[in-house]
Amino acid sequence: MAEPGVISEFVERLARELEFDASLARCVRQEVEDHLWEAVSADPTADGLEAERRAVANFGDPHAIAAQFVVVSLAKRGRRVGLGAIGVIAAVFVAMKARLTWYAAMAYSTGPMGALGGAVLSIDRYAFWLSIFVGMGSWMYIESRRIPAALTPQYRTQLRRFLLLCWVATGALGASVISDGVLTALRLSGGRWSFEVLVPLVSVAIEVACAGGLVASIRGMTQRTASAGRLAAMPRV
Amino acid sequence: MEGEMLKGHLDMIVLAVLSSGPAHGYAVIEEIKRRSGGAFDLPEGTVYPVLHRLEEAGLLAARWVSADSGRRRRVYSMTKRGVRELGERRAVWAQFSDAVGSLFKEGRSWQSPA
DSSP: OOOTTHHHHHHHHHHHHTTTSHHHHHHHHHHHHHHHHHHHHHOSSSOHHHHHHHHHHHHOOHHHHHHHHHHHHHHHHHHHHHHHHHHHHHHHHHHHHHHHHHHHHTTOOOOOOHHHHHHHHHHHHHHHHHHHHHHHHHHHHHHTSOOOSSOOHHHHHHHHHHHHHHHHHHHHHHHHHHHHHHHHHHHHHHSOOOGGGHHHHHHHHHHHHHHHHHHHHHHHHHHHHHHHHHHHTSOOO | OOHHHHHTTHHHHHHHHHTTSOEEHHHHHHHHHHHTTTOOOOOGGGHHHHHHHHHHTTSEEEEEEEOTTSOEEEEEEEOHHHHHHHHHHHHHHHHHHHHHHHHHOSSOOOOOOO
């Protein structure tokens, strides 16, 4: 019976090297473990421990292999962030429409919006449309990029462009959400206060939470791009 | 064969192996070694980032199955997009190979301008 530990130590080390992407690390660990045990069982020598050592040696350096996974992780995350941005913009739109529908259904009498209300409404509209176009653009941009074998300077530039587009879309969405908050405050300030006003307030809170989630997601991707880039800069196998 | 030369074509090699049918990482590596007569002998771990990248690009699909050993195994198969991509790469490779082959052809007479 082979001494346990050579393979488990190796996959443990590989998983540590892949800690920049926890779900990828779990998947690769399981996959590699299966590979190594299969290599051991196919080894013609009877010495189990030696077979384990040989399987691990044939597999390659975990650090170098993890470095090759960097680009896969970034591509996956980038696509997820792009799709997430569209989902968040859609959720904000639904919350916005739900609030307006509620005003109409309840025949809610609102306070005077005045010139400030008109200006804020314009900002809201343009900012939201800008977030839709740029958000869609960022997703289409990252989806259409070919994933290279390694984190090349060209792909880094593409990721930076994508993140910039995401930040622009998020900034516009943030402006739209703030405008929604101001408009809701203006509407409620002149109306009657009751338990029901929780509906528009909750809808604004949902918008804020969505925008906040998007900021966190893009910030995470930005940090990951920087830290993963350092790992990928190490020499390959 | 030179590692760097091989790495440049690893996507195509993996796609070519998987065009015969679904397989897990170990089987893909073994098949590469077998078909190349041992000429393509890379560190085995190099194939996994390629498999994951091709999956992310939509050229491969992966699913977990239970192996006879009881371990969970990830099996890769070609998608329609992968089949199309392999066809395109094959055509480009054939063109390239023909062009290089004709450059290496011996017995061609040419006169030096000097």
